Amino acid sequence: MVVIGLVTLACRQDMHDQPRYKPLARSEFFGDERSARPRVPGTVARGHLPGDPALETGKVGTGFVAAVP
Numbered sequence: 001m002v003v004i005g006l007v008t009l010a011c012r013q014d015m016h017d018q019p020r021y022k023p024l025a026r027s028e029f030f031g032d033e034r035s036a037r038p039r040v041p042g043t044v045a046r047g048h049l050p051g052d053p054a055l056e057t058g059k060v061g062t063g064f065v066a067a068v069p
Contacts, residue, residue: 021027021035054065
């Protein structure tokens with residue numbers, strides 16, 4: 001029983017040990033030799049939403065909005 005426990009502990013692979021690519025590094029996985037796909041046109045990054053602050057935060061100034069915009 002102890003041997004099985006030692007074997008299973010020795011064979012584990014953590015996330016920091018897994019195989020991975022650096023962003024936009026060269027790779028043979030895709031035909032264009034990129035390791036990642038280019039961004040889709042029109043994609044908005046997180047934290048950079050241009051728009052209505054009342055819709056995004058639910059507040060106008062320091063108070064809450066009266067109705068959902």
